[in-house]
Amino acid sequence: MWTVIVLNVAYLRAVESRLLVDVVAEQGARITAVARDGPFCARVPHMRRWTLTDVVAHLGGVHRWAAGIVSARAMSTGHRRGTATGPELIDWFEDGLAQLVAVLAAADFSASCPNFSPGSDKTIGFWARRQAHETLVHRWDAEAAAGQITAVDSILATDGIDEVLTVFRRTRRSQPLPGSVVLTTTDTRRSWRVNPAPAPGRVEICSAESGVPGAVAAAVAAPAESLLLALWGRIPIDGGEFHVTGRREVATTFLPGPGPATER
Numbered sequence: 001m002w003t004v005i006v007l008n009v010a011y012l013r014a015v016e017s018r019l020l021v022d023v024v025a026e027q028g029a030r031i032t033a034v035a036r037d038g039p040f041c042a043r044v045p046h047m048r049r050w051t052l053t054d055v056v057a058h059l060g061g062v063h064r065w066a067a068g069i070v071s072a073r074a075m076s077t078g079h080r081r082g083t084a085t086g087p088e089l090i091d092w093f094e095d096g097l098a099q100l101v102a103v104l105a106a107a108d109f110s111a112s113c114p115n116f117s118p119g120s121d122k123t124i125g126f127w128a129r130r131q132a133h134e135t136l137v138h139r140w141d142a143e144a145a146a147g148q149i150t151a152v153d154s155i156l157a158t159d160g161i162d163e164v165l166t167v168f169r170r171t172r173r174s175q176p177l178p179g180s181v182v183l184t185t186t187d188t189r190r191s192w193r194v195n196p197a198p199a200p201g202r203v204e205i206c207s208a209e210s211g212v213p214g215a216v217a218a219a220v221a222a223p224a225e226s227l228l229l230a231l232w233g234r235i236p237i238d239g240g241e242f243h244v245t246g247r248r249e250v251a252t253t254f255l256p257g258p259g260p261a262t263e264r
Helices: 020-036 052-072 086-105 126-147 154-169 224-231 248-252
Strands: 182-183 190-195 203-207 216-222 243-245
Touching: 020 052, 020 086, 020 126, 052 126, 052 216, 086 126, 086 248, 126 190, 126 224, 126 243, 154 190, 154 203, 154 224, 182 224, 190 243, 216 224, 216 248
Parallel strands: 182 216
Antiparallel strands: 182 190, 190 203, 216 243
């Protein structure tokens, strides 16, 4: 399992950024190993329409899409999932993974590069971080399908929470929130506050220690891995690892658990 000791264990941005390339490579290799064990038809339990084949086909397309953007320093229109099946699909996935790792390993992470997230850092470093967490979450999906789930490193999961909040939830529309929610990792001791934004259906993300005025409607505390998976809709927050205080309905509005939106 990938581990690293840093002064600020909450953020991989405090670590040598190139470790993110290793994360992509290691998580991708785990997906390959799980897929080779199969079966390809194994259902992803929290994604009703997906099988192990879908996970591999989707992520292989994402890897090629991201590698193309970094190589060209220009955005492209969406990714194309793989169409092969069986062992040929795994070979195709491995080729795309190798391509992405090679492109990122050779890149200057501070170099300018566009991305899809308004207000996010427009550098190649964004893509290294994005693909590390993309591959991590889909590794968990593949393992869930095969019944071979392994732990997510708490440091990596904590950075993943920050990434999903600031890259995705901050910019997403149509997520009405009736009150502020505080999210806390019980193992790495990091907290974020999610507030309803002035624009309808939008939220604002800040540190829970930032001193933003106003009452907190709900608080959710859990290990970093569990909180990350809940934010991505992989698990509900009704498990024993979650401690919810305040108005539970507000917490579940922001963290509704598995559903159609999980299939991405």
